[in-house]
Amino acid sequence: MIYALIALGYTMVYGVLKFINFAHGEIFTIGGYVSAFTLLALGVSDSMSFATLAGCLLLALLGAVAAPVIVGLVVERVAYRPLRGRSRIMPLLSAIGVSIVLQQLIILIFGPTPITMPTLKIASAAVSLFGVRVRVLALAIIVISALLMVALSYLVRSTRIGKAMRATSQDMEAAEMMGIETDKTIVFTFIVGSALAGIGGLLVLMYYGSLKFDAGFLYGLKAFTAAVLGGIGNIPGAVLGALVLGMTETYGVSMDLGLIAWLVVAGLVAGLYVQMVRVPRHRLLHIANDRRTPDYERRIMNVYRLAPYHAVKTLLGERTDALLSVSASHAVRLTVGNIFLAATAAIFFINGSARIDTRWQPVIAFVVLMVILMFRPSGILGEHITEKV
Amino acid sequence: MAAFTQTVRSAFTKVPRWVYLTAAWVLAALFPVLNALDLVQTAWIRVGVLSLLFALLALGLNIIMGETGLLNLGYIAFFAFGAYTTALLSSPKFDLHWPFAALIVVSALVAMLGGFLIGLPTLRLRGDYLAIVTLAFGEIVRLTIVNVPTLTNGPNGITGIDFLKPLGPGVTARLQSAGLPQAVSNLLTIDKPTEYYYLVLVCVALGALLLSNLKNSRVGRAWNALREDELAAVSSGITASRMKLLSVLLSSAIAGFAGSLYAYYSNVISPESFIFMQSVIVVCMVVLGGMGSIPGVILGAIVLQALPQVIRESAGAARSEFEVYRMLVFGVIIVAMVVLRPEGLLPDKLWRGQAHEADPRELERTRQTLFDLEEGEQDLEA
Numbered sequence: 001m002i003y004a005l006i007a008l009g010y011t012m013v014y015g016v017l018k019f020i021n022f023a024h025g026e027i028f029t030i031g032g033y034v035s036a037f038t039l040l041a042l043g044v045s046d047s048m049s050f051a052t053l054a055g056c057l058l059l060a061l062l063g064a065v066a067a068p069v070i071v072g073l074v075v076e077r078v079a080y081r082p083l084r085g086r087s088r089i090m091p092l093l094s095a096i097g098v099s100i101v102l103q104q105l106i107i108l109i110f111g112p113t114p115i116t117m118p119t120l121k122i123a124s125a126a127v128s129l130f131g132v133r134v135r136v137l138a139l140a141i142i143v144i145s146a147l148l149m150v151a152l153s154y155l156v157r158s159t160r161i162g163k164a165m166r167a168t169s170q171d172m173e174a175a176e177m178m179g180i181e182t183d184k185t186i187v188f189t190f191i192v193g194s195a196l197a198g199i200g201g202l203l204v205l206m207y208y209g210s211l212k213f214d215a216g217f218l219y220g221l222k223a224f225t226a227a228v229l230g231g232i233g234n235i236p237g238a239v240l241g242a243l244v245l246g247m248t249e250t251y252g253v254s255m256d257l258g259l260i261a262w263l264v265v266a267g268l269v270a271g272l273y274v275q276m277v278r279v280p281r282h283r284l285l286h287i288a289n290d291r292r293t294p295d296y297e298r299r300i301m302n303v304y305r306l307a308p309y310h311a312v313k314t315l316l317g318e319r320t321d322a323l324l325s326v327s328a329s330h331a332v333r334l335t336v337g338n339i340f341l342a343a344t345a346a347i348f349f350i351n352g353s354a355r356i357d358t359r360w361q362p363v364i365a366f367v368v369l370m371v372i373l374m375f376r377p378s379g380i381l382g383e384h385i386t387e388k389v
Numbered sequence: 390m391a392a393f394t395q396t397v398r399s400a401f402t403k404v405p406r407w408v409y410l411t412a413a414w415v416l417a418a419l420f421p422v423l424n425a426l427d428l429v430q431t432a433w434i435r436v437g438v439l440s441l442l443f444a445l446l447a448l449g450l451n452i453i454m455g456e457t458g459l460l461n462l463g464y465i466a467f468f469a470f471g472a473y474t475t476a477l478l479s480s481p482k483f484d485l486h487w488p489f490a491a492l493i494v495v496s497a498l499v500a501m502l503g504g505f506l507i508g509l510p511t512l513r514l515r516g517d518y519l520a521i522v523t524l525a526f527g528e529i530v531r532l533t534i535v536n537v538p539t540l541t542n543g544p545n546g547i548t549g550i551d552f553l554k555p556l557g558p559g560v561t562a563r564l565q566s567a568g569l570p571q572a573v574s575n576l577l578t579i580d581k582p583t584e585y586y587y588l589v590l591v592c593v594a595l596g597a598l599l600l601s602n603l604k605n606s607r608v609g610r611a612w613n614a615l616r617e618d619e620l621a622a623v624s625s626g627i628t629a630s631r632m633k634l635l636s637v638l639l640s641s642a643i644a645g646f647a648g649s650l651y652a653y654y655s656n657v658i659s660p661e662s663f664i665f666m667q668s669v670i671v672v673c674m675v676v677l678g679g680m681g682s683i684p685g686v687i688l689g690a691i692v693l694q695a696l697p698q699v700i701r702e703s704a705g706a707a708r709s710e711f712e713v714y715r716m717l718v719f720g721v722i723i724v725a726m727v728v729l730r731p732e733g734l735l736p737d738k739l740w741r742g743q744a745h746e747a748d749p750r751e752l753e754r755t756r757q758t759l760f761d762l763e764e765g766e767q768d769l770e771a
Binding site: 019020078079082083086087089090092093094096097098099100101102103104105107108112217221224360362363366367369370373 | 458460462511514516517518520521522524525526528529532533536665666669672673676713714716717719720721722723724727728731
């Protein structure tokens, strides 16, 4: 769920500027570090009265929001604004540079050891919910994320600045002509995004008790995965994506490999079916229009569902019908893909009783990221696309 | 003052380009002589070998990033493929000792296979998504190396890689027992930094030659056209997917080749050498030198690999602290170059590249060179 907060920021910036703010993870880390630093400096402990404790936490929250916002603004001004209007790759490169600089600056200022926050009772307090002990903080994180999601949706959909954001996202030049100050809008977006990252930093710090300087890289990437998973630029999508990713990671490692094998097999069947149905649709365009009666299309579809048979025939050089047969390269691709998937499934079956080691946990997020970008870059809820006309 | 700089600049540009290039190669070739004359410590030759290895790597990345314009953030994974292939097939780990000539080819092929597997499904993705996918790929490769200790020894890495014997272990042993003069039989095993230096230097020179020829060929122009404007390129009859795949294959093969040399040279390899930061460093080299510019990329690699060592030697800073500053400077370099001088230190002629607010005439010229030549209309231009 923590990914949700960071993913929200990612999605905000991407939605308006259409570029991946790679430094977002570092901005999140800065939020965590500054809040930890504030708490340490104030000497927070459980012996304090509730009011002072709340005050201190509020102050930490303020720091966790203010510092990332300032950093975010500086970064936007120095590294992103001059690049506006260039290709997608240039700002990404610049963002990677910024992320390295910020990470090294954190080391220089706070040292390479992870920063830990003073142990507090409220951070570890737990309540019993439906027979399961849940940390209050976990509940708080869920509530805060949900609230922020609603607030952001409202902001983008129903306020003046939200309208400006949408207009800027759609067509910067036209927006400017309509009297929208795009620079200000973008700055505002960065303020909101960085503040979200900062709050995320504080919550992660409270939840796990410590934060390392390079945490931002992995959190940033996972948040990006979550954002893409839900459909980048889409605010509820970011939260949904974060949920799905979090679930996959948590249950993925403890899942039985035999089950995964079945999932792979199911995926294989589904994938084959999709491929069968999808490929010919585009091939059908070659058929003269007068022949494309629904009945004819259905017949061809049925032939394609049996494609492996035709693929083999094509491989053997026996092209049945120029229109109906699968092309040789398609057949090869299908065969290679299926062998690959079958091999994966076989490996899992052999190790049937084994479970995925926790060492593989970071890999899961990366695999999810790759798969989603390769096969459905628009995400679960769909990318918020408003293309230039 | 302005007039003075103008004079200096024109004086420099009057000298033909090949003079500079030859001078650079001769200087590079003479570098170990300084060591022989005891003017330079052997440690510096080692720095030179690593710089050249990274130059080779940067040349490979330049194909995909500079020429074709696809950002690859997991490039070090292909380097790792090459290095681990060589290490597994020529070390006590499985007691295999393949000859050098076979391994260098196999390493390149394995890296190429990796490039093929990742390239096939991803190349149709948009630029920034492709970058993230390659990043994920690089990390998956590294984590897999760490997590499969039965094959790769996990985080401990593989030690005791064979010495590099260009003629293979069998022939070398026979020749040595035949009683050759000491000087000749020493050359049969490449183990001294100077020998490595020349080996890698030759590889870099060959790589640069290959690439500069490729650059001016049909394929190279197709790549450049794809980089500048994919839609226009496809309309002029370039098969985008095939060309992109070709550039990925070639660049990963070079990385595998470099990885193989690296495994031989360093004798020990571990996953730490293949972290994401290394990919970024190679990217940084290409950006600094100039995307698409072969001399630029080599210069970038040498500057970024050697200069930190020089500074560290002279400043005598502690290692960990120095590392922080080094990475800091790398980050600053990337941002500064992208913002201020995106064409790099030694820009390529054909770089219109998404760079400054381009001069329309220049833009037009680039477009004509790229696309009109594609259509065989250069006569009209002349």
